[in-house]
Structures are given as structure tokens and as C-alpha cells.
Amino acid sequence: MHRTRSRLELTAAALVFVAGAAAAQTPADPAAVPAFRKLDSMEARAQGCVTCHGQQGQGTSNDYFPRIAGKPAGYLYNQLRAFRDGSRRYAPMNYLVAYLSDDYLKELAEYYAALRPPFAPPQPAALPPQGIERGRTLLQDGDASRQIPACMACHGPKLTGMVPGIPGLVGLRPNYIAAQLTRWRTGERRAAAPDCMQRIASRLGDNDIQAVAAYLGAMAAPSDPAPDPRDIVRMPVACGSQQ
Structure with a gap:
């Protein structure tokens, strides 16, 4: 019961984070529009990631927010833990994962590692x-x-x-x-x-x-x-x- 409640609270916090971030973007990136089928699910709890990384982790139009879908779960877990513990610094990420447990971060990493959304078109190289x-x-x-x-x-x-x-x-x-x-x-x-x-x-x-x-x-x-x-x-x- 406590685990379910904690997850629901995290989902609510994530949705507030997404709503605030989305309001600051004009126009909204279609890849970052929150959408999920079931409230108590990792898809719903991951909505705090959508504004920067896209609905399926495919990335958005911002060059500095990377695609995370399909990367090895161990790599994603290491990065999430580094953001949480402060050894990798980017304030929005540090804030978002600050109080999440190792088990929760592993679950989140495994969720994104399993996704396979389409890739964005490659960018022509602007070099001689x-x-x-x-x-x-x-x-x-x-x-x-x-x-x-x-x-x-x-x-x-x-x-x-x-x-x-x-x-x-x-x-x-x-x-x-x-x-x-x-x-x-x-x-x-x-x-x-x-x-x-x-x-x-x-x-x-x-x-x-x-x-x-x-x-x-x-x-x-x-x-x-x-x-x-x-x-x-x-x-x-x-x-x-x-x-």
C-alpha cells in the first residue's frame, strides 16, 4: 500500500513538473506531450522525463536533450544514479531523481532500455x-x-x-x-x-x-x-x- 501511494505521489509530482515545463515552451513539442494509458504504471511515472526526452525516450527537437530509448539498462541506471548522487551535474535532472531509490532507478532504466521508437532523421554534416x-x-x-x-x-x-x-x-x-x-x-x-x-x-x-x-x-x-x-x-x- 505504501509503495503504491509513493508511486502515485511521484507520478503526481512528475505531472506537475511536466505541466510547468511544458507551459514555458511555445509551441509545445509534439514528441513531448504527456500521454499514458494507466495511472499506476512506469509509463505514467516517467512523465517527468517526457518534456526533455520525448514520450518514448526518442529525444525532442532540442539538440541538448538526448535520445535515451534503447540504451543499455546498466548505462541508464549508472547515469540516473550519478545525477541523484551529484557526480553528474544538471540541475533539473539532479532535482527530479534526488530522492529515488536504487530499485526505482533500475526499474526506470529497464523501462527506457526496452523502448524502440523511430529515430529522428540524421543531420547533414556541416564540415568540409x-x-x-x-x-x-x-x-x-x-x-x-x-x-x-x-x-x-x-x-x-x-x-x-x-x-x-x-x-x-x-x-x-x-x-x-x-x-x-x-x-x-x-x-x-x-x-x-x-x-x-x-x-x-x-x-x-x-x-x-x-x-x-x-x-x-x-x-x-x-x-x-x-x-x-x-x-x-x-x-x-x-x-x-x-x-
Whole structure:
């Protein structure tokens, strides 16, 4: 009874959050209009996520709010816990999950991991040919001279991530990708030790970040967007997110 009541209270709080956020947006993004079938359900309780991430976690028209649908549950759980505990900072997210338990965050992560909404159309790369080629090289081959492994070596051949904790990159917008790589590089964003992304991002220059972001943003989604199973590839660096 107490669990049900807590969930209903969280749902009500989420709806207030969504209503207030939606009122501030003109016009409203159709992908972010709250809609659910059953009050006591994870679909209803997740309405606090809709304004930024879309009704099915597909993302919205705002470049900086990413697609979260279909990402590995372990990755989503790690991010939710990082927002809750303050090791990843973004005030609206920190506030929204501040008092949620580990079990609840796992349930929320599993809900979004199971969703498979359509992908937004890719964005044409706004870089000269040499920039596009640099992005392709870093994604597919890396740069051995600077000890930068290929993105595909960790994020999978389809760039859809790897269970349990490596996120998919396809379907993210260039501005979001560039912003996150910059945060990794500066140490503003961190992960469990050994922090492989911080180590790799610290070796990227500004032009590298723009090239990777543009190339990824222009990629079409694969026919099967599911994350790859664990250890489908041998990762080139130790990564705490996979432990």
C-alpha cells in the first residue's frame, strides 16, 4: 500500500513538473506531450522525463536533450544514479531523481532500455570533406599515434552500445555529442574507475570533437538498433562502466 501511494505521489509530482515545463515552451513539442494509458504504471511515472526526452525516450527537437530509448539498462541506471548522487551535474535532472531509490532507478532504466521508437532523421554534416574524413577515421580506426581507440571498438560495430554499460551513439545530435565529449575532456563528467572515456577524451582536440560529432550526427540508424551483447568485441582499454 505504501509503495503504491509513493508511486502515485511521484507520478503526481512528475505531472506537475511536466505541466510547468511544458507551459514555458511555445509551441509545445509534439514528441513531448504527456500521454499514458494507466495511472499506476512506469509509463505514467516517467512523465517527468517526457518534456526533455520525448514520450518514448526518442529525444525532442532540442539538440541538448538526448535520445535515451534503447540504451543499455546498466548505462541508464549508472547515469540516473550519478545525477541523484551529484557526480553528474544538471540541475533539473539532479532535482527530479534526488530522492529515488536504487530499485526505482533500475526499474526506470529497464523501462527506457526496452523502448524502440523511430529515430529522428540524421543531420547533414556541416564540415568540409577533410573534417568528415577525420570523423570517419576516429570512429572506425582511431588514432594509434595518440592512443585513441576507434569509437566502434567500445561502442560496438553498429555504434548502438554494448551491454551492460556502454551507450549507443547513433541517433544523438552533433551538439549534444560535442558537449559531452568536452565535459569528459575537462573532467566535468566522470564515470566509475577506470574512467576510460575521460582518458580517451583528454586526447581529443577541438577539431577531433567536432569531426566525431558531425560524422555521428549524419549517420543513419541501423535496422537493428539493439545494443550488442557483452564482450562482442574485446575492448582496447579497461572501463569501469563494464565492471
